[in-house]
Amino acid sequence: MTTPFRIAIAGLGTVGSGVVKALAARGDDLSHRAGRALQITAMSARDKTRARGFEITGWRDDPLALADSDADVVVELIGGDEGIARSLVERALSNGKHVVTANKALLAKHGLALAKLAEDKGVSLKFEAAAAGGIPIVKVLREDLIAHGVDAVKGILNGTCNYILTEMEASGRSFADVLQEAQAKGYAEADPTLDVGGGDTAHKLCLLASLAFGTAPDLASVAVEGITHITADDIAFASEFGFRIKLLGVARRIGERIDQKVHPAMVRARGPLANVSGAANGVSVDAGEAGSFFFSGRGAGEAPTASAVIADIVEAAAEGDQPSPVFGRSAASLTRLEPADGKAQVTPWYLRFEVLDVPGVLAAIAGHLSEAGVSIESMIQRGRSPGEPVAIVMITHETAQAAVERALKAISASDKVRTRPCMIPMEA
């Protein structure tokens, strides 16, 4: 074998620890795969004194020092779209070091500039762990499903949201209740906004869209809606209709435009996405004439994420000074497609109204829907309690989002409507 491939690791938390442990446990096999011995030469994190369950090698107080060390690859596992993570990645690439990262926020925001820098310096920038954790979807989109192009990528990309929705369905409890329990068990962050608000899914989606369509990551164009407004009633009604509610990231190519959005959707209970349960992730890829493909597995956690990071380290070592392009093609050839009018997409909609049970409410709702050109396929009003709030649920025929929104805006203005109406697209 030739000289060892020297690895510097910044961040020794969930993912970083997993990488160190896996390299220790399977280093020999991995070195054979890389064609070079893999050797950790430097590590950094915030707290040197923290017990981590493995031996610290080459500690640096300042993670930026890893970029100036003799490492061949800097593995950035700190996180964040700015600050130390961004500085470290930029400095390591500038110093001609390969970079492996799991940082979707950083790449979603600065992916194009970082890809250009890596290319200029002739080094790798790899990020398999940044989208869907252990599922090797980045490689699939970058290298495998390329012959016939990709029409659409659709995924459950956030384990926290999927865990919450799965638990809400299993237990009939509210979003707030289940979130609190998930936080107590460590499945959700103390500040869950990035997860439940859909932002984390948007980061991952824009990376997958970039790989699938040959575009520069375009986070600003992703329309994002989270799951905080989903009620136990919505989930129960979905189940009654033969559907489940999932938070989806969807990227579609429409001619010379691209539609990217994150939103709760009702998917058929028997379909593959509906059966991605708990903290798992699932991604479906519509690859033109090649057909449709579905991938599922663990999207987060120590071992699955470390698995993806290690695959990147081994690939970077094996490729040496012939790195494969960051997004599957040269940075200069990444295009910018205009955003499509996502609201023009036609689909059936689930609508829920919380209204006062007084005469004329239903007629008023029906009137506004009809004025906006929204026709109703079915309706459920459960129980009657005159003068009290009740839920009315409707399923529309296939309708454009813009028309439904127009109707709901008018309906919301009524003093008989208690809360903002809920609209969720349904799989046709």
Ligand SMILES: NC(=O)c1ccc[n+]([C@@H]2O[C@H](COP(=O)([O-])OP(=O)(O)OC[C@H]3O[C@@H](n4cnc5c(N)ncnc54)[C@H](OP(=O)(O)O)[C@@H]3O)[C@@H](O)[C@H]2O)c1
């Ligand atoms: N967790 C997952 O399942 C998962 C899945 C996919 C992608 N990712 C991504 O992987 C990255 C790491 O996530 P994680 O879950 O492993 O995070 P984590 O458990 O919070 O670990 C973060 C590590 O970074 C260190 N750190 C934080 N701020 C620092 C600073 N200013 N200077 C030096 N070190 C600093 C921490 O040091 P101390 O240990 O000393 O506090 C810790 O070791 C993130 O980009 C995340 O989005 C995570």
